[in-house]
Amino acid sequence: xxxxxxxxxxxxGERIARHLTTLYLILIVAVPLLALLWYGVSDGLVSLRExxxxxxxxxALWLTLxxxxxxxxxxxxxxxATAFVLVRYxxxxxxxxxALIDLPLAIPTLVTGVMLAILYxxxxxxxxxxxxxxxPILFAKPSIVLALAFVTLPFVIRAVEPVLIELDxxxxxxxxxxxxxPIRTFRTVILPAIxxxxxxxxxxxxxxxxxEFGSIVVVAGNxxxxxxxxxxxxxxEIESGAPRAAAAVSALVLAAALALHGLAHLIERRLGARxx
Amino acid sequence: xxxxxxxxxxxxxxxxxxxxxxxxxxxxxxATTSGATAPAAKPATEPVSLTLGAYTTPREAYAEILPAxxxxxxxxxxxxxxxxxxxxxxxxxxxxxxxxxxADVAALSLEPDIDTIKKAGLITHDWKARPYxxxxxxxxxxxxxxxxxxxxxxxxxxxxxxxxxxxxxxxxTSGGARxxxxxxWGAAIRGKTSAAKDSPEAATKLLxxxxxxxxxxxxxxxxSLLNFERGVGDAIITYENEILVGKQKGQKYEYVIPKSTIxxxxxxxxxxxxxxxxxxRKAAGALLDFLITPDxxxxxxxxxxxxVVDEVAKEVAxxxxxxxxxxxxxxxxxxxxxxxxxxxxxxxxxxxxxxxGTP
Numbered sequence: 351x352x353x354x355x356x357x358x359x360x361x362x363g364e365r366i367a368r369h370l371t372t373l374y375l376i377l378i379v380a381v382p383l384l385a386l387l388w389y390g391v392s393d394g395l396v397s398l399r400e401x402x403x404x405x406x407x408x409x410a411l412w413l414t415l416x417x418x419x420x421x422x423x424x425x426x427x428x429x430x431a432t433a434f435v436l437v438r439y440x441x442x443x444x445x446x447x448x449a450l451i452d453l454p455l456a457i458p459t460l461v462t463g464v465m466l467a468i469l470y471x472x473x474x475x476x477x478x479x480x481x482x483x484x485x486p487i488l489f490a491k492p493s494i495v496l497a498l499a500f501v502t503l504p505f506v507i508r509a510v511e512p513v514l515i516e517l518d519x520x521x522x523x524x525x526x527x528x529x530x531x532p533i534r535t536f537r538t539v540i541l542p543a544i545x546x547x548x549x550x551x552x553x554x555x556x557x558x559x560x561x562e563f564g565s566i567v568v569v570a571g572n573x574x575x576x577x578x579x580x581x582x583x584x585x586x587e588i589e590s591g592a593p594r595a596a597a598a599v600s601a602l603v604l605a606a607a608l609a610l611h612g613l614a615h616l617i618e619r620r621l622g623a624r625x626x
Numbered sequence: 627x628x629x630x631x632x633x634x635x636x637x638x639x640x641x642x643x644x645x646x647x648x649x650x651x652x653x654x655x656x657a658t659t660s661g662a663t664a665p666a667a668k669p670a671t672e673p674v675s676l677t678l679g680a681y682t683t684p685r686e687a688y689a690e691i692l693p694a695x696x697x698x699x700x701x702x703x704x705x706x707x708x709x710x711x712x713x714x715x716x717x718x719x720x721x722x723x724x725x726x727x728x729a730d731v732a733a734l735s736l737e738p739d740i741d742t743i744k745k746a747g748l749i750t751h752d753w754k755a756r757p758y759x760x761x762x763x764x765x766x767x768x769x770x771x772x773x774x775x776x777x778x779x780x781x782x783x784x785x786x787x788x789x790x791x792x793x794x795x796x797x798x799t800s801g802g803a804r805x806x807x808x809x810x811w812g813a814a815i816r817g818k819t820s821a822a823k824d825s826p827e828a829a830t831k832l833l834x835x836x837x838x839x840x841x842x843x844x845x846x847x848x849x850s851l852l853n854f855e856r857g858v859g860d861a862i863i864t865y866e867n868e869i870l871v872g873k874q875k876g877q878k879y880e881y882v883i884p885k886s887t888i889x890x891x892x893x894x895x896x897x898x899x900x901x902x903x904x905x906x907r908k909a910a911g912a913l914l915d916f917l918i919t920p921d922x923x924x925x926x927x928x929x930x931x932x933x934v935v936d937e938v939a940k941e942v943a944x945x946x947x948x949x950x951x952x953x954x955x956x957x958x959x960x961x962x963x964x965x966x967x968x969x970x971x972x973x974x975x976x977x978x979x980x981x982x983g984t985p
Binding site (some may be wrong): 405470473586589 | 715717796797798799800801840842843845846849853857858874911958961971976979980983
């Protein structure tokens with residue numbers, strides 16, 4: 351009863367805090383986003399239609415979409431596995447490994463790009479071997495996937511970890527006692543519990559990957575129709591004096607990212623609710 | 627129990643969003659016109675402040691030129707002069723100035739970038755009426771090759787051979803890269819390559835064969851050269867000054883001057899609205915005059931750029947050999963003309979790129 355009364359008449363401090371934080375979010379996130387959308391569609395979608403008529407733009411969007419989706423799937427599978435290993439198994443140097451996982455978020459993505467360019471470049475043994483095998487990494491699509499996998503690595507791992515830690519070991523023990531093997535236990539007890547977190551984090555990593563620029567511009571090769579991604583295409587439109595086309599394609603990428611975020615949220619709520 | 631306050635969303639934030647967006651939308655015009663109404667010159671006791679907005683390439687040259695200008699200026703203006711310098715890619719610098727960066731003098735890589743500033747209404751005078759059509763330095767498009775030229779690359783045609791890897795930046799992200807494409811295109815049109823003379827189709831074919839060998843399009847000339855230094859590519863299409871500066875720094879690559887190539891001309895202009903606001907018109911004009919004096923032209927030459935002044939060009943001729951068939955952007959119909967034939971969407975470059983993409 352006390353909390354209801356409190357909520358009906360929020361204190362002065364609470365009201366100020368509430369308004370300040372809302373205002374902060376609006377100024378930092380909402381206003382810039384809306385300004386972009388406004389600019390991108392202010393000439394009645396003409397720029398968007400023109401931009402999408404260009405095969406270069408369409409190809410760039412498609413490349414961004416499929417590489418990001420591939421990386422999201424990789425994250426889903428390997429990220430979940432990594433989280434499981436980290437939580438459940440005793441491995442030497444665990445804290446070091448854990449620090450390694452957060453590293454991709456701390457490194458400027460441009461540095462990530464330079465790093466990969468050196469590793470797979472023509473002067474490195476690794477780069478030479480892959481090129482000699484007829485499977486070049488640098489300035490080819492594999493480098494896009496590698497860079498995206500690097501910068502989005504922590505997403506799924508960090509989302510699944512706390513769920514696994516919270517998981518009641520009693521449920522698994524019960525499953526074992528009832529005669530379920532390790533695979534069946536994983537499928538029926540653990541997987542349903544971690545699926546919402548893993549899926550939604552994977553989708554969030556997809557959204558993050560779609561916007562990645564710094565590392566891609568260094569490693570991808572940026573050849574139109576082949577290795578040019580949407581963010582690099584957008585830079586090209588800005589640099590060559592077509593800011594509206596850039597804004598229009600940006601708005602499209604933004605809309606996709608927002609939709610994905612919404613989907614992630616929905617999955618969290620739907621799947622999450624079933625197992626609470 | 628959940629506090630009720632969470633279920634009672636305040637409506638005001640969304641109103642705020644709408645208002646703020648409207649505000650952002652209305653306010654998007656660059657605030658550049660205000661300067662025109664305040665031409666009042668500063669009192670002569672304060673040193674004049676001069677801001678140079680330049681492209682990155684001649685940074686080292688300006689590090690010597692500006693200090694050399696100071697005694698020239700203070701001879702007649704004892705109050706002195708202060709310099710501020712900004713170096714960006716040429717296109718980015720032009721956009722920064724249009725967006726409100728108050729540069730008194732713009733020294734950029736190519737004419738269209740100065741025109742961007744002019745079109746925004748910041749340059750109101752005829753900047754090409756100055757000596758040398760407003761140009762202060764020159765260069766040419768050359769082909770950088772590995773030490774000893776192992777792939778025996780001599781001319782544009784060699785870049786079209788299968789199995790050669792070529793570097794050139796993306797023309798969409800690098801305005802300067804348009805020089806590279808215009809050089810190949812012009813040489814082809816002028817009949818100095820294997821392509822038939824005066825045939826846009828043949829020029830497109832040669833260009834597409836070269837582009838097919840480009841495995842990496844960097845965002846700018848510097849990134850492109852860095853990749854070349856890192857061992858990427860057999861050849862790089864770039865500017866003579868980039869190669870010369872690299873060699874000065876100890877890089878081992880070499881370069882060849884194609885039989886036919888384009889003369890790069892770098893403009894500089896004072897920006898009317900800014901100099902009037904700063905009371906720096908005289909100083910800016912004096913700096914521009916200074917840039918085309920023989921001494922400064924020698925400084926440009928020291929840093930890899932070809933001089934515009936004939937007298938100095940003769941002095942440094944051994945370092946800057948003559949080109950058999952040197953043409954300018956005007957020979958190709960000026961920047962407007964090459965826009966229509968090569969760079970506009972769906973024209974020469976796009977066609978060449980499409981051909982290069984289909985095996």
